[in-house]
Amino acid sequence: MSLDATVHLLPALVDLPFREGYVRSIVYVSLYVSGIAVLLSTLFSIPVAIVMGFTDFPGKQVVKAIINTGMGFPSVVVGLLVLFIVSNQGPLGPLELIFTKEAMIISQFVLATPPITAISLAAITGVSDNVREAARALGGTRLDTALVVIKEARYGIATAILAGFGRAISEVGSVLIVGGNITSAGGVSKTRTLTTAIQLEARQGQYDTAMVLGGVLLTLVLTVNAIVVRFGDAGSMNR
Amino acid sequence: MIRLSNVSHAYGGEPIVDDLTLSADPGEVVAIIGPSGVGKTTVLRILALFTQPSSGRVELDGQPAWAADEAERLALRRHVGMVFQEASLFDASVARNVEYGLRVRQPWSDRLREGLWSIAGSNGTPGAVREALDVVGMGDKVDQSARSLSGGEAQRVSFARALAYDPSYLLLDEPTSDLDPRNTGVIEEAIREARDRDIGVVVATHDMHQAERIADRVAVLLGDGFTEVGPAETMFESPTDDRTRKFISGELVY
Numbered sequence: 424m425s426l427d428a429t430v431h432l433l434p435a436l437v438d439l440p441f442r443e444g445y446v447r448s449i450v451y452v453s454l455y456v457s458g459i460a461v462l463l464s465t466l467f468s469i470p471v472a473i474v475m476g477f478t479d480f481p482g483k484q485v486v487k488a489i490i491n492t493g494m495g496f497p498s499v500v501v502g503l504l505v506l507f508i509v510s511n512q513g514p515l516g517p518l519e520l521i522f523t524k525e526a527m528i529i530s531q532f533v534l535a536t537p538p539i540t541a542i543s544l545a546a547i548t549g550v551s552d553n554v555r556e557a558a559r560a561l562g563g564t565r566l567d568t569a570l571v572v573i574k575e576a577r578y579g580i581a582t583a584i585l586a587g588f589g590r591a592i593s594e595v596g597s598v599l600i601v602g603g604n605i606t607s608a609g610g611v612s613k614t615r616t617l618t619t620a621i622q623l624e625a626r627q628g629q630y631d632t633a634m635v636l637g638g639v640l641l642t643l644v645l646t647v648n649a650i651v652v653r654f655g656d657a658g659s660m661n662r
Numbered sequence: 663m664i665r666l667s668n669v670s671h672a673y674g675g676e677p678i679v680d681d682l683t684l685s686a687d688p689g690e691v692v693a694i695i696g697p698s699g700v701g702k703t704t705v706l707r708i709l710a711l712f713t714q715p716s717s718g719r720v721e722l723d724g725q726p727a728w729a730a731d732e733a734e735r736l737a738l739r740r741h742v743g744m745v746f747q748e749a750s751l752f753d754a755s756v757a758r759n760v761e762y763g764l765r766v767r768q769p770w771s772d773r774l775r776e777g778l779w780s781i782a783g784s785n786g787t788p789g790a791v792r793e794a795l796d797v798v799g800m801g802d803k804v805d806q807s808a809r810s811l812s813g814g815e816a817q818r819v820s821f822a823r824a825l826a827y828d829p830s831y832l833l834l835d836e837p838t839s840d841l842d843p844r845n846t847g848v849i850e851e852a853i854r855e856a857r858d859r860d861i862g863v864v865v866a867t868h869d870m871h872q873a874e875r876i877a878d879r880v881a882v883l884l885g886d887g888f889t890e891v892g893p894a895e896t897m898f899e900s901p902t903d904d905r906t907r908k909f910i911s912g913e914l915v916y
Contacts, residue, residue, distance in 0.1 A: 553750035560710060560744040561763040561823060564736065575753055 460531035493537030502597025546579020669718030743824030814845030
């Protein structure tokens with residue numbers, strides 16, 4: 424279909440050349456892979472940011488520099504490294520993860536962790552020393568003080584998680600390399616995500632399909648952002 | 663009694679204060695006056711057990727604070743409230759701010775239970791919180807966000823936050839330096855109320871008139887030590903030390 428067809432996009436929506444369940448399966452794979460990867464990244468990143476925000480240790484600046492460098496790490500390189508690790512000859516070869524969602528989760532974990540850690544750390548260290556001192560002065564223990572700081576940094580931490588999710592779900596290079604962009608014989612996605620599907624459709628000249636999938640991706644990202652922002656607003660008075 | 667005995671403190675090899683002795687009894691207001699940058703905040707931080715002095719003794723109700731272990735020191739610290747020059751309120755409602763000191767003194771089981779209840783709905787405001795807010799005239803702002811308060815209101819809430827858990831001693835670091843006369847009056851009245859509750863108050867201020875209005879005793883910090891410590895009524899009328907006299911009369915300019 425030519426690019427002109429996009430002008431008639433709305434009527435085309437009811438008659439797109441999608442097989443039954445195709446789009447749904449792609450959305451599911453995208454959300455599943457990015458969601459799990461960001462969940463694991465968050466569970467790893469927040470404690471790391473807290474430890475780095477509250478303690479001084481030799482080499483802290485080096486660790487910070489590595490995390491910041493990680494934010495700009497090219498995703499195709501991450502994909503390539505994960506491919507080596509999960510390939511038959513790699514250390515995780517026996518687990519047969521290559522071209523699976525799990526391999527995609529690993530690569531997205533690697534990509535999402537640096538922004539979540541770095542932005543959370545910036546939020547935590549950005550909390551005024553006066554607030555820490557106030558918590559101590561009011562009789563707080565070290566743990567109480569840490570909890571106050573995390574609470575004060577909560578919007579920054581939420582932004583960090585969103586940034587991680589944004590990087591994961593909009594990422595193409597690494598999931599293409601380690602996932603393979605595979606569908607089953609019935610046309611249902613196995614490792615095809617919205618981004619890899621868009622890339623494939625555009626390459627095949629299916630611009631209207633690619634744009635619809637792009638619209639779905641945008642809607643997903645906006646919805647997740649809106650939920651987090653709304654959640655933050657609702658909680659702002661009841662803390 | 664909260665007491666410093668022969669306390670000296672240096673930072674980075676530079677002596678800040680030297681050989682200080684000062685005490686405050688329950689129900690007494692002691693003002694530390696001196697020019698900005700002389701070390702008044704350092705003295706308060708030492709009294710609050712935030713800073714360990716380079717030498718000398720800090721005692722709270724007869725117990726040497728720095729001979730105790732960390733848990734014992736925390737227990738001692740919890741008898742002391744401190745209000746800073748900046749209000750430093752948490753990004754939460756006024757009630758949640760003032761409750762904080764009470765909450766951290768509860769066992770974790772109670773705190774978790776109350777946390778769960780607060781998700782289900784409001785727990786209500788504890789009486790001590792309302793009482794403390796009433797002292798500073800903020801009883802009607804319980805549910806307001808701390809972020810929405812003016813500077814004067816925030817400082818009043820900060821005072822209520824330290825008063826709510828009924829400390830034995832209250833340390834105030836220039837509590838009214840950024841406030842207008844009305845808010846200053848409210849804070850000074852609250853200091854008198856604290857004294858009536860038998861709380862020992864140490865207030866650092868560069869405002870000599872304020873010291874004269876609220877203090878029972880005054881300690882003049884000039885250079886690196888107290889030049890004079892004595893009753894407020896005689897200090898301003900007839901200081902015995904020559905530097906104190908010059909400072910009070912405005913001749914000694916820093």
